Every structure is written in structure tokens, then in C-alpha cells.
Amino acid sequence: MVQSSVMKQSLVFDQLSCRLQVEGLPDVSIGQSGAALGIITGWSLQWVGRPLLEGRREHLQALMQVVLPYARHLISGVRRDFSIAGEPVDIGPHPEGGHRLLLRSSQPDTPPLEMHLDDAELADLVRVLDLLRLDPRIQLPLDLPEPEPLGPRELLERIPLHRRLTAPLGGAAALAVSAALVLLLPPPAVPPTPQAPAPQAAPEAPRP
Amino acid sequence: MAKDTSEAANPDRPSSPLPRRGLERLDLMLLCMEALDLNGGEAMVWMSEQLGYGGLFPNRVELWKRRCHNPLRRTCRRGEVPVDETDALIRILCVMADRLYPMLRSLLSSSEPEAVASERWALFQGRLLELVQERMNPRRSGVQKLLDPTDGAAQRLQLVQGLSLCAGHGGFERIKASLMDAVA
Numbered sequence: 001m002v003q004s005s006v007m008k009q010s011l012v013f014d015q016l017s018c019r020l021q022v023e024g025l026p027d028v029s030i031g032q033s034g035a036a037l038g039i040i041t042g043w044s045l046q047w048v049g050r051p052l053l054e055g056r057r058e059h060l061q062a063l064m065q066v067v068l069p070y071a072r073h074l075i076s077g078v079r080r081d082f083s084i085a086g087e088p089v090d091i092g093p094h095p096e097g098g099h100r101l102l103l104r105s106s107q108p109d110t111p112p113l114e115m116h117l118d119d120a121e122l123a124d125l126v127r128v129l130d131l132l133r134l135d136p137r138i139q140l141p142l143d144l145p146e147p148e149p150l151g152p153r154e155l156l157e158r159i160p161l162h163r164r165l166t167a168p169l170g171g172a173a174a175l176a177v178s179a180a181l182v183l184l185l186p187p188p189a190v191p192p193t194p195q196a197p198a199p200q201a202a203p204e205a206p207r208p
Numbered sequence: 209m210a211k212d213t214s215e216a217a218n219p220d221r222p223s224s225p226l227p228r229r230g231l232e233r234l235d236l237m238l239l240c241m242e243a244l245d246l247n248g249g250e251a252m253v254w255m256s257e258q259l260g261y262g263g264l265f266p267n268r269v270e271l272w273k274r275r276c277h278n279p280l281r282r283t284c285r286r287g288e289v290p291v292d293e294t295d296a297l298i299r300i301l302c303v304m305a306d307r308l309y310p311m312l313r314s315l316l317s318s319s320e321p322e323a324v325a326s327e328r329w330a331l332f333q334g335r336l337l338e339l340v341q342e343r344m345n346p347r348r349s350g351v352q353k354l355l356d357p358t359d360g361a362a363q364r365l366q367l368v369q370g371l372s373l374c375a376g377h378g379g380f381e382r383i384k385a386s387l388m389d390a391v392a
Binding site: 016068119150 | 312313314316318366369370372374375376377379381382384389391
């Protein structure tokens with residue numbers, strides 16, 4: 001859906017639980033015109049029953065830079081926090097299930113806003129962000145990381161630490177117990193060494 | 209019209225065939241689609257034609273033969289599946305997930321009444337387990353784990369969650385990267 005006033009463009013992306021509205025202008029300095037959107041002047045994300053989120057282009061980009069990689073890791077079953085130092089958005093698994101989206105305001109004396117999303121709301125958020133980044137009217141680089149296959153080390157994170165450590169610690173304990181038991185065994189009795197016979201005097205050579 | 213996110217749009221990225229584990233997950237996700245949609249098998253063939261993959265999968269048997277590279281299948285085929293064919297299967301999966309997104313969403317939503325949500329899950333799991341028992345090799349530990357009422361529940365939830373996050377054109381690269389994951 002597009003709403004426009006003279007040059008200003010407004011793109012709206014809807015899902016069941018959220019609506020993303022992006023406003024901007026074509027960048028005429030590089031020859032853009034019509035429905036193209038080369039400059040984002042503001043955006044708002046409206047959730048059902050939650051406060052309205054608003055921000056500038058940098059905030060929208062920060063949101064996409066953490067939410068999309070988080071979704072990519074979730075497909076592989078890796079649930080971990082995503083944040084970028086100095087950026088206003090964090091996302092990660094919520095201790096009570098679902099997902100925790102933390103938004104830090106640039107306004108002083110404004111506490112961070114924490115939102116608890118369920119899996120369906122996260123999927124809606126990912127879909128509106130996908131619709132935005134794939135919209136051909138968006139004509140500006142968004143600088144988002146490409147999804148990459150995960151390595152073995154990252155995939156290990158999906159197994160809880162106590163389960164990862166169970167096998168090696170169990171093996172080490174079994175080895176230590178076996179070694180202790182072996183040490184407790186009495187050493188085998190050394191059989192008495194037979195006395196070496198005394199060297200006999202050499203028979204005297206017959207005298208001529 | 210969405211921007212193209214396929215390999216053609218990213219010529220620098222090397223393309224390699226999916227590993228066996230990736231083929232296994234791809235086939236299980238397609239099986240979930242069939243569990244959600246009673247005519248899922250027909251829809252897959254129709255979708256393949258709509259997306260222009262009639263040359264790769266001219267009929268349902270060819271589509272089934274590619275899916276049989278899943279090592280968990282009763283009749284498993286050996287060898288690699290070419291990249292263009294796995295890409296086509298992934299794209300079919302993304303479009304089907306997009307079409308069935310309302311159902312996926314309703315399975316994942318916590319705002320649904322508890323009784324309705326559990327009934328939906330029971331229906332989905334019942335259909336999925338029937339399909340798994342019919343087509344997969346029950347001697348494989350992966351199949352036994354998936355069929356387990358308690359241990360398999362987390363895996364089934366993860367499959368549905370993965371489908372919801374790969375629905376639509378934007379999900380192609382995400383799910384493809386995930387299917388290319390290394391073996392842990």
C-alpha cells in the first residue's frame with residue numbers, strides 16, 4: 001500500500017499483529033523519482049496492544065540487523081542473544097519462553113522498553129521486515145548481513161551446557177575411578193629369585 | 209514484485225549441493241506442509257508448475273524421487289541432488305509456507321485459547337506422525353526420536369517455527385543457509 005503527498009512517500013506493510021509504516025522521499029540528487037524511496041525520514045511500528053515504536057532510519061536498520069540474524073539462527077535451532085555494541089536494539093530468548101526485544105531510547109531519562117513476543121509475533125515482525133527489504137521501491141542500501149551456514153561450534157550452542165559436559169565429565173570420572181582402583185590393587189608378589197650356585201673351583205689340571 | 213534474492217542475485221556466493229542432513233530437514237519440512245494441507249502433495253506439483261519448474265519436476269514421480277534422497281526414508285536414494293533442483297524444492301517450500309502462513313501462525317500463537325491451540329496441535333501432530341510412519345524408516349534413530357511423544361515434540365515445534373520464519377520470498381536465503389549448516 002502506498003500513500004503519497006507530492007514527493008513524500010509512505011509505505012505500509014501489514015501483518016496480523018503488527019504494521020510497519022515507512023516514510024521517505026525519492027533521492028532526486030541521484031535521479032530518483034516517482035514511487036522510489038531513497039531517503040527514509042521516519043518509520044513507525046504498531047503492535048496490537050503495545051506502545052507505538054517510532055524512529056529514524058538508523059533505528060530501523062539496527063532493528064533489522066538483529067532481528068533477521070536472530071530468525072536465521074532460530075531456524076537452525078540456535079537460541080542466543082543478538083545485539084550490536086552501541087546500537088539501540090537487542091533481541092534474545094525470553095527466560096519464560098518466547099522472545100525478548102529490548103529497545104533503548106535515544107532520549108535521556110527514558111528507560112529501555114522490553115517487549116515479550118511469542119513465536120507468532122516474531123514471525124510477523126520478520127515478515128514485515130522482509131517485505132520492506134525486498135520492496136523494489138526501497139532504493140537505498142540497508143547494509144544487512146547475508147544469511148550464512150552455521151559452523152559446528154555455533155550449532156553446539158543449541159545443546160545445553162550441562163548436556164554438552166555430561167559425556168566428557170562422565171568419561172573423565174570413569175577413567176579416574178578406574179585408575180584409583182588399579183592403584184589399590186596389591187602389587188603382585190615377586191617370586192624369590194633362585195640363589196646363584198657358588199662358582200665351583202675349576203678342576204685342577206692333571207699334572208704331567 | 210519482490211526483489212530477486214536467488215543465487216542469480218548473489219553471483220559471488222559459491223553454490224554447493226545440500227548435505228544429507230540438509231536434505232533430511234528439507235524433506236521433513238515438506239512433510240509438515242503435507243500434514244497442514246490435506247492436498248499438500250497435489251499443491252506441491254501445482255506450485256512447481258506455477259513457479260516454472262515443470263522442466264525439473266515434470267511429474268509427481270520426479271518430485272518424489274528428489275525427496276527420496278532423505279536418508280530417513282524407507283526407500284532412500286543415494287547421491288547428491290543438483291543445486292538447481294534443491295533450490296527449486298526450497299522455493300516451493302517457501303511459497304507453500306507463505307500460502308499456509310495463517311495456519312503456521314495459529315499453531316505458534318500464544319494468544320489463542322488453550323483448548324483450541326492444543327486441539328490444533330493434536331490434529332497437526334497426528335497427521336504428521338501418520339505420514340512419518342508411512343514413509344520413513346522406523347529403524348532410524350532420527351525417526352524414532354521424531355515419533356516419540358515427548359522427545360519429538362520439541363523437534364516438531366522447531367520445524368513449524370522454521371517454516372513460519374522461511375515463509376515468502378524473503379525466507380529463501382535464510383532457510384537455504386540453515387539447510388547448509390555443518391554437522392554438529
